[in-house]
Amino acid sequence: MVTLKDVAKEAGVTATTASRALRGMDMVTPKTTHRVLAAAEKLGYRMNISAQSLRTGKSGTVTFLTAGIDGAYFSSLAMRFAAELNRQGMHMLIESSKYLLDDQGNERDMSYLFSDGIIGINAKHASKALSSHPSVLLEDYTLDSPYDQVNAPSQAGTRAAIRHLYEKGCRRIGLVGHDIPPESNPGASQQVRMLAARHECQQLGLEFDDEHSLISVPWSRDGGVEAGHRWADDRLGFDGLFCPSDGLALGVLRGLADRGVAVPQDVAVIGFDGIEDGEYSVPTLSTIAVDFTSMAQAAVALLTHRINHPDEERYPQTVTVGYRLIERESTRR
Amino acid sequence: MVTLKDVAKEAGVTATTASRALRGMDMVTPKTTHRVLAAAEKLGYRMNISAQSLRTGKSGTVTFLTAGIDGAYFSSLAMRFAAELNRQGMHMLIESSKYLLDDQGNERDMSYLFSDGIIGINAKHASKALSSHPSVLLEDYTLDSPYDQVNAPSQAGTRAAIRHLYEKGCRRIGLVGHDIPPESNPGASQQVRMLAARHECQQLGLEFDDEHSLISVPWSRDGGVEAGHRWADDRLGFDGLFCPSDGLALGVLRGLADRGVAVPQDVAVIGFDGIEDGEYSVPTLSTIAVDFTSMAQAAVALLTHRINHPDEERYPQTVTVGYRLIERESTRR
DNA sequence: GTGAAAGCGCTAACAA
DNA sequence: TTGTTAGCGCTTTCAC
Numbered sequence: 200m201v202t203l204k205d206v207a208k209e210a211g212v213t214a215t216t217a218s219r220a221l222r223g224m225d226m227v228t229p230k231t232t233h234r235v236l237a238a239a240e241k242l243g244y245r246m247n248i249s250a251q252s253l254r255t256g257k258s259g260t261v262t263f264l265t266a267g268i269d270g271a272y273f274s275s276l277a278m279r280f281a282a283e284l285n286r287q288g289m290h291m292l293i294e295s296s297k298y299l300l301d302d303q304g305n306e307r308d309m310s311y312l313f314s315d316g317i318i319g320i321n322a323k324h325a326s327k328a329l330s331s332h333p334s335v336l337l338e339d340y341t342l343d344s345p346y347d348q349v350n351a352p353s354q355a356g357t358r359a360a361i362r363h364l365y366e367k368g369c370r371r372i373g374l375v376g377h378d379i380p381p382e383s384n385p386g387a388s389q390q391v392r393m394l395a396a397r398h399e400c401q402q403l404g405l406e407f408d409d410e411h412s413l414i415s416v417p418w419s420r421d422g423g424v425e426a427g428h429r430w431a432d433d434r435l436g437f438d439g440l441f442c443p444s445d446g447l448a449l450g451v452l453r454g455l456a457d458r459g460v461a462v463p464q465d466v467a468v469i470g471f472d473g474i475e476d477g478e479y480s481v482p483t484l485s486t487i488a489v490d491f492t493s494m495a496q497a498a499v500a501l502l503t504h505r506i507n508h509p510d511e512e513r514y515p516q517t518v519t520v521g522y523r524l525i526e527r528e529s530t531r532r
Numbered sequence: 533m534v535t536l537k538d539v540a541k542e543a544g545v546t547a548t549t550a551s552r553a554l555r556g557m558d559m560v561t562p563k564t565t566h567r568v569l570a571a572a573e574k575l576g577y578r579m580n581i582s583a584q585s586l587r588t589g590k591s592g593t594v595t596f597l598t599a600g601i602d603g604a605y606f607s608s609l610a611m612r613f614a615a616e617l618n619r620q621g622m623h624m625l626i627e628s629s630k631y632l633l634d635d636q637g638n639e640r641d642m643s644y645l646f647s648d649g650i651i652g653i654n655a656k657h658a659s660k661a662l663s664s665h666p667s668v669l670l671e672d673y674t675l676d677s678p679y680d681q682v683n684a685p686s687q688a689g690t691r692a693a694i695r696h697l698y699e700k701g702c703r704r705i706g707l708v709g710h711d712i713p714p715e716s717n718p719g720a721s722q723q724v725r726m727l728a729a730r731h732e733c734q735q736l737g738l739e740f741d742d743e744h745s746l747i748s749v750p751w752s753r754d755g756g757v758e759a760g761h762r763w764a765d766d767r768l769g770f771d772g773l774f775c776p777s778d779g780l781a782l783g784v785l786r787g788l789a790d791r792g793v794a795v796p797q798d799v800a801v802i803g804f805d806g807i808e809d810g811e812y813s814v815p816t817l818s819t820i821a822v823d824f825t826s827m828a829q830a831a832v833a834l835l836t837h838r839i840n841h842p843d844e845e846r847y848p849q850t851v852t853v854g855y856r857l858i859e860r861e862s863t864r865r
Numbered sequence: 866g867t868g869a870a871a872g873c874g875c876t877a878a879c880a881a
Numbered sequence: 882t883t884g885t886t887a888g889c890g891c892t893t894t895c896a897c
Contacts, residue, residue, distance in 0.1 A: 202890060213868050218892060226866060245664065248646035249591060250890035252582035253873050258646075260625070271809075274607030281626045292593070292625050293614045313581035313591075331578065420812055453812040476604070479753055479786040481814040535874060546884050551876060559882060583874035586889050 201242045209238035221246070252313070261502060262292045262314040264328065266321040271474050272446060273320070276337075276491060280318060283495035287503065289315075296325040316502045319346075321387075333505035335498045338388045347505070348517040349498040351472075353388050356487035356522040357395035360441055360469045363485070365403050367467055367530050369439025372400055372407075375426045375451060376443050377415040389418055392443035392471060414440075420450035427454020430466065438466055439530075445470035445477050448484055452529065456481075467530040473523075482528035493520040534575045542571035554579070585646070594835060595625045595647040597661065599654040604807050605779060606653070609670075609824060613651060616828035620836065622648075629658040649835045652679075654720075666838035668831045671721045680838070681850040682831040684805075686721050689820035689855040690728035693774055693802045696818070698736050700800055700863050702772030705733055705740075708759045708784060709776050710748040722751055725776035725804065747773075753783035760787015763799065771799055772863075778803035778810050781817055785862065789814075800863040806856075815861035826853040 207217035212231060220227045220235035227235075238244075252258040263280050265273055281291040292314050316333040319325065329336075335347045364372055374396050376389055393413075400407040414429055416422035423442065427450065429435065442448035448470030455462055462468055462482050470477060473488025497518040504513075540550035545564060553560045553568035560568075571577075585591040596613050598606055614624040625647050649666040652658065662669075668680045697705055707729050709722055726746075733740040747762055749755035756775065760783065762768065775781035781803030788795055795801055795815050803810060806821025830851040838846075 200890095203892095204890080214891075215869080215893085216867055219867090222892095228866065231866080243660075243664075247586070247890050249582045249585035250873090251892075252646075253580070253586050253875085253889090254891045254893080256873080258582060271604055271607075274604075274611050277626075278607050278610075282628060285628055290625055290627060292623055293610075294623060295615060295618055313585075327576075331576075420808075424812070449812050453814060453816075456814045475753075476809060479757070479782050481786060481789045483786075533874095536876095537874080547874085548876075548885080549883055552883090555876095561882065564882085580874050583889090584876075586873090586891085587875045587877080589889080 201244045202247070203244070205242055206235060206238045206244045209242060210234045257315055257506070258313055259288070260290045260292055260314040261499075262294050262317045262328075262332075264294050264296055264317050264319040264322045264325055266296050266324075270446060271476055272444065272472060275474060276320070276494075279491050279495040280498070283492075283499050287499060289499075289503075296322045296328075315506045318498050318502060333502055333509070335502045335505075337494065337498060340387045340391050344515055344517075347498075347501040347515050349494050349501065350517065350519045351388060351489040351494070352487075352519050352522045353391040353471075354395045355519075356471060356489065356524075357392045357441070357443070358399040359522070359524050360471065360487050361396055361399040361403070363524055363526070363530060364439035364441065364467055364469060365405070367439070367463070367532060369437075369467055370405060371437050372396075372405060372439045372441060373412055373414055373430070373435060373437030374441050374443075375414045375416060375423065375447055376418060377413070389443050396441050396443070412437075416447075418444065418447060420446050420453075423447040423450020423452075424454035424457070425450075427451045427460070428457060430455065431458035431460055440466055440468045442468065442470045445472040445474045445484060445486055448486070448529075449476060449480055452480055452482065452484065463528065463530050463532045467532065469530050473525065477525075477527065480529075485527045485530040486525050488523045488525050490520045490522060534577045535580070536577070538575055539568060539572045539577045542575060543567045590648055590839070591646055592621070593623045593625050593647040594832075595627050595650045595661075595665075597627050597629055597650050597652040597655045597658055599629050599657075603779060604809055605777065605805060608807060609653070609827075612824050612828040613831070616825075616832050620832060622832075622836075629655045629661075648839045651831050651835060666835055666842070668835045668838075670827065670831060673720045673724050677848055677850075680831075680834040680848050682827050682834065683850065683852045684721060684822040684827070685820075685852050685855045686724040686804075687728045688852075689804060689822065689857075690725045690774070690776070691732040692855070692857050693804065693820050694729055694732040694736070696857055696859070696863060697772035697774065697800055697802060698738070700772070700796070700865060702770075702800055703738060704770050705729075705738060705772045705774060706745055706747055706763070706768060706770030707774050707776075708747045708749060708756065708780055709751055710746070722776050729774050729776070749780075751777065751780060753779050753786075756780040756783020756785075757787035757790070758783075760784045760789075760793070761791060763788065764791035764793055773799060773801045775801065775803045778805040778807045778817060778819055781819070781862075782809060782813055785813055785815065785817065796861065796863050796865045800865065802863050806858065810858075810860065813862075818860045818863040819858050821856045821858050823853045823855060 203214045203217055207214045217235045220232040261284055263277050284291045318335050320337040337349050339348050376393055414426040416426045448468055451468055470484050470486040473486050477484030477486050536547045536550055540547045550568045553565040594617055596610050617624045651668050653670040670682050672681050747759040749759045784801055803817050803819040806819050810817030810819050
């Protein structure tokens with residue numbers, strides 16, 4: 200293994216100077232810098248990040264921490280963060296918080312000290328990890344959270360979705376999902392969206408009934424399928440369905456197709472998130488497209504600030520990104 | 533920051549003993565171990581991985597290196613690897629090789645020395661990184677590769693897909709994709725699949741014409757849409773379409789839907805990969821479901837072996853995982 | 866502008 | 882079984 204010392208010797212300087220040159224510090228003579236760079240190239244030198252990290256206390260790495268790691272939503276989100284971090288010259292470690300718990304359900308997270316910060320989503324129970332690092336939470340919605348938050352526009356987006364259904368002539372709007380978040384709690388954003396939907400329906404003067412306006416199913420594609428089946432089998436009579444996630448909505452489309460229901464003629468369907476799949480479904484899916492790129496940028500910006508100014512006692516901040524209503528076939532009529 | 537020394541002092545032992553206890557080495561008295569663990573817990577000790585890594589030369593981290601980081605296929609693959617690595621007590625760093633190149637297209641990958649190994653897919657141009665680490669390549673298909681490979685059953689799976697179409701009565705089978713891999717080369721597996729498809733068609737005695745049996749479009753969902761359109765607009769007359777990826781196939785379904793074509797009545801469609809989306813499309817998608825779980829397990833096993841036995845000169849090995857043909861609506865007739 | 870020395874937190878050898 | 886010593890490769894004082 201070729202170390203800094205080897206490079207230094209090759210360039211006829213000390214390790215100190217070589218280090219400075221490699222990092223482009225301008226106190227070093229251009230000539231010296233050049234010599235060092237050439238030596239590094241010649242020897243195929245690659246810096247030992249562990250050593251650097253040990254010395255500086257920074258690793259240039261951020262952990263993306265999530266409970267469930269599966270599904271189009273989480274993975275596409277994770278990929279955007281990886282891209283944004285790479286763009287900033289940082290690296291992303293991806294971690295499922297479920298592997299952080301031992302058999303007794305205790306948090307075993309010694310391995311965390313390595314990364315400079317954490318971007319967490321649905322990772323509340325990894326509190327040790329979060330509290331011992333600069334952390335940003337995604338889709339959290341906790342008021343008075345000790346962490347910076349970056350959220351989707353769940354309220355505004357949901358209300359826009361409901362109004363869209365209304366404008367399309369829907370007068371009996373159903374909500375797909377459920378009130379009580381399941382144990383695994385992919386639920387914070389879900390709850391906010393359900394509440395906002397209910398609120399907006401009432402504002403629009405629509406008949407709305409806590410009991411009968413909800414198709415209560417699990418928050419998943421299969422849950423959506425089930426909801427679609429129920430719409431038909433139980434003759435629920437909604438002319439518009441709001442799904443608080445695109446996964447749910449795509450499931451609904453599939454469930455309705457199973458029963459030969461025509462969308463949007465028999466019932467209009469709108470989702471939330473704006474994942475790519477909705478562009479290709481049959482029918483294509485109207486949705487509230489969340490600006491994930493901005494979410495990634497905002498979260499990384501907040502996090503790097505905290506990392507670089509560890510002593511600054513800035514109050515936790517919440518960023519809510521924008522959205523765009525995309526009308527596609529599932530509500531076009 | 534609380535270090536090993538602090539823990540040791542609290543437990544009334546030396547750092548060495550504390551270290552051994554924390555790592556569960558059995559030379560340490562149970563009583564001592566217990567004391568150390570208690571001290572660590574009490575002080576909220578978290579190990580500094582950088583220091584450990586510097587000392588041992590291992591970081592417990594593997595880099596998942598991919599050119600394009602987007603799309604259901606790559607992200608779901610990445611997630612499986614993360615899960616498998618976590619299961620093994622390791623961590624996954626995710627890296628897009630495109631951020632590895634500087635403006636001049638030179639590889640700048642100093643940051644790599646940190647991880648113990650690389651799992652690469654479509655990452656051939658990151659050769660410096662690959663060659664300087666234990667590496668496993670996914671979907672590579674290069675003969676005489678210097679790296680261990682883990683591949684999908686592209687040949688066998690493709691032939692099964694073609695035979696399936698044949699058994700369903702298809703006699704004019706079209707292939708979607710293209711022969712010449714595009715510059716970005718997500719193409720190795722594509723080429724293998726196209727070739728195998730051609731071969732199997734000929735074996736079955738089907739009329740097959742290099743020029744007219746191929747719908748040449750980009751390897752993407754949009755490419756699939758285009759292929760669907762062409763099938764209808766150019767009256768290509770295929771009664772069965774083989775798509776070498778599910779993304780392509782889902783695009784085809786959408787493109788055919790745009791033209792009001794009935795699948796599978798007018799034309800049967802089969803994909804390749806087995807991503808979840810195909811369970812929910814309309815119609816649902818028949819596919820060759822690759823055993824991604826085994827891919828992840830095999831790759832991680834090969835890699836950890838190389839990592840733990842750096843001096844063993846084992847010849848590069850290729851693992852081809854299994855598949856299952858899943859018949860769904862798009863070919864059910 | 867460059868160098869010498871110290872030390873980040875940990876673990877492997879060796880000694881007791 | 883436990884402790885002592887040394888050093889992994891790097892960057893940061895502090896001298897010059």
